[in-house]
Amino acid sequence: MSLKNFFDFNLQTLKQFLTTDLNIEEKKTSMRAKQLWQAVYKKGLSEFNHLTNLPIELRGELSSNISLEKPKIANTQKSSDGTIKWLIQLLDGNKVECVFIPEKTRGTLCISSQVGCTLNCRFCHTGTQRLVKNLNFSEIVNQVMIAKEQLNDWQEQKIITNIVLMGMGEPFYNYDNVKMAVEILKDKDGLNYGSKKITVSTAGIADKIPQAAREIRTYLALSLHAPTDEIRELIMPINKKFKIKDLIEQCKYYAKTVNEKITLEYVMLRGINDSKECAKQLTKIMAQFPCKVNLIEFNPWPGVNYMPTERKEMESFSKIIQDAGYVSTIRRSRGQDILGACGQLRTESQKRKFN
Numbered sequence: 001m002s003l004k005n006f007f008d009f010n011l012q013t014l015k016q017f018l019t020t021d022l023n024i025e026e027k028k029t030s031m032r033a034k035q036l037w038q039a040v041y042k043k044g045l046s047e048f049n050h051l052t053n054l055p056i057e058l059r060g061e062l063s064s065n066i067s068l069e070k071p072k073i074a075n076t077q078k079s080s081d082g083t084i085k086w087l088i089q090l091l092d093g094n095k096v097e098c099v100f101i102p103e104k105t106r107g108t109l110c111i112s113s114q115v116g117c118t119l120n121c122r123f124c125h126t127g128t129q130r131l132v133k134n135l136n137f138s139e140i141v142n143q144v145m146i147a148k149e150q151l152n153d154w155q156e157q158k159i160i161t162n163i164v165l166m167g168m169g170e171p172f173y174n175y176d177n178v179k180m181a182v183e184i185l186k187d188k189d190g191l192n193y194g195s196k197k198i199t200v201s202t203a204g205i206a207d208k209i210p211q212a213a214r215e216i217r218t219y220l221a222l223s224l225h226a227p228t229d230e231i232r233e234l235i236m237p238i239n240k241k242f243k244i245k246d247l248i249e250q251c252k253y254y255a256k257t258v259n260e261k262i263t264l265e266y267v268m269l270r271g272i273n274d275s276k277e278c279a280k281q282l283t284k285i286m287a288q289f290p291c292k293v294n295l296i297e298f299n300p301w302p303g304v305n306y307m308p309t310e311r312k313e314m315e316s317f318s319k320i321i322q323d324a325g326y327v328s329t330i331r332r333s334r335g336q337d338i339l340g341a342c343g344q345l346r347t348e349s350q351k352r353k354f355n
Contacts, residue, residue, distance in 0.1 A: 003067040005091075007138035007145075010180060011037055011187065022061050032058075034189055040068065041190030044145075044154045070142050073150070088146060090115075090139055094132055098143040098167055100151070106161040107151075111143040113178050114169025119203050121225075122235045123267055125301040126168045135169070137180035143167075144191065164199045166221065172205035172212065182216050195219070195258075201265065206242040209250035213257035220254050221263040221294075222247065226273045227281035235272065244285065252289040262291040267298050268309035268317070279320035292327035 009017065015033045018024045024032055035053065039045040048054075048062040074095060075087040084100045099110040115132035117124075144163060153159040163185060165171045171178045178200065185193045200212065201221040212220065224247075226232035232239040251262050264286070268274045286293065295318055298308040309317070314330050321328035 003065060005067050005069060005138065006036075006040060007070065007142055008136075010137075010184060011189075017066075022058075022065060024058075036062075037187070037189050041145075041184075041187070042154070042192070044149060070145055070149075071139065073146060076150075084150075086143075086146065086150070088143060090135075096135065096139070096143070096168060098147060100147055100160065107159050108162040108164060109144060109147050109160045110164050110167050111140060112167030112169055113140060113165055113171040113174045117169050118173065119170055119236070119238050121203065121223075121237075123225075123269060123298060123304065123306050125304070128303075129168075131169075134174040134177060137177040137184065140165075140177060140181035141184050141191075144185065162197050162199070163193055164201065164221070166199070166201040170203055170205065171200050172202045172208035175208055175211070179212075179216055182218060196260075199263070203236060203238050204242050204247045205238075206246040206250045209247075210253050210257075213254040217258050219260060219263065220251075220258070221265050222251060223265045223267075224282075224285070224293075225265065225267050227278050227285060231273050231278070235269065248285060248288050251291070255290045260290075262289060264291055264293040265296060266293055267296045268314055269298055270307040270309045270313075272306065274309040274313055274317055276317070276320060279317045280324075283321055283324040283326060286321070286324075286326045292329070293321060295328060295330045297331065 004017065006014075011033060014036065015029045018032055019026055019029050032054070035051070036045075039051055045051065046068055048059045048066070048068070051059055051062075054062075069091065071088050071090045073086050074089040077085045077087075079085070082102045086098055086100075087095055088098065089095050094115045096112045096115050098112060101108045101110065112135065114134055116129040117126050118131045120127045144160070147160060148154065151159045165178065182198060182200070185191050185198060186195065195218050199219040199221050200216060201223060202209070202212075203223045209220070223236075224232075224244075225235060226239075227244075229239055229243050232244060255262055264282075266273070266282070282293065295314055297314070298306060300306070300308065318328040318330055
């Protein structure tokens with residue numbers, strides 16, 4: 001009999017399994033499921049035998065029926081600035097990357113939702129790797145579990161304080177799994193990350209934004225990267241399908257529904273989207289819904305045709321936005337020396353061909 005993997009359950013399906021497969025009395029099911037959930041997600045349990053608050057027979061039953069196996073770390077790289085990038089080998093052999101960025105007052109974990117990506121944004125290294133597969137919700141959550149394990153992050157005071165779905169892939173093209181993963185991340189009996197500690201980033205899949213506002217309800221980051229359809233289409237082919245006008249409408253809805261500002265992500269490319277005119281056009285977009293902008297240093301990678309905007313040009317671009325009354329932050333690049341910075345994640349996994 002093949003073992004079920006614990007991380008493939010949500011709390012509801014875990015309760016069902018305990019009742020139907022392990023014949024636990026229904027009145028005790030909720031309590032037992034909660035004990036297991038807390039032990040794994042709050043304390044990092046790796047063996048059921050360590051659960052001394054459960055009867056020995058039940059521990060044996062659990063060990064015989066449920067596996068706590070997680071994906072393995074294939075490679076770890078540490079940047080000179082303290083950023084850590086883990087290459088994770090999933091149980092099916094595919095590989096995915098996640099990155100931990102420590103700062104003075106917080107620690108951010110950037111996780112992936114797909115192996116590869118379909119969007120092919122011209123400035124993004126991840127986009128050069130064709131989509132291999134959507135991650136299932138357990139593979140998304142396990143990136144957090146592995147990072148917590150590596151950092152020994154099981155205390156009340158979290159080391160990983162914030163989680164961003166900004167790694168490989170487009171989260172809204174893997175909507176159901178991302179939604180389920182976020183539910184597990186938010187669960188107060190488990191990993192216990194509040195909505196304001198999680199950010200889901202999208203390249204602008206406009207038709208999914210309203211659904212996410214109603215169901216996922218985390219912070220939303222929109223990878224905008226250009227203030228006009230003309231420029232955006234040059235660097236982001238997805239704009240041919242979802243125009244900026246549509247994105248503005250859906251962002252209005254999201255901000256109103258969730259009652260939070262949207263973060264606009266804007267990678268600055270020399271001579272492409274960094275003119276004073278672009279800055280002025282960007283303020284016109286920002287006038288239409290509550291938002292702030294992160295101006296991101298472009299991180300070159302081998303074979304790319306774009307150059308980063310000079311720092312002083314970034315500062316004058318930012319000042320135009322601030323003078324118009326909006327929040328504009330220049331994001332310092334982290335983990336560049338290990339290809340762990342924004343837009344640099346990529347693995348060697350390829351879609352298997354079947355004869």
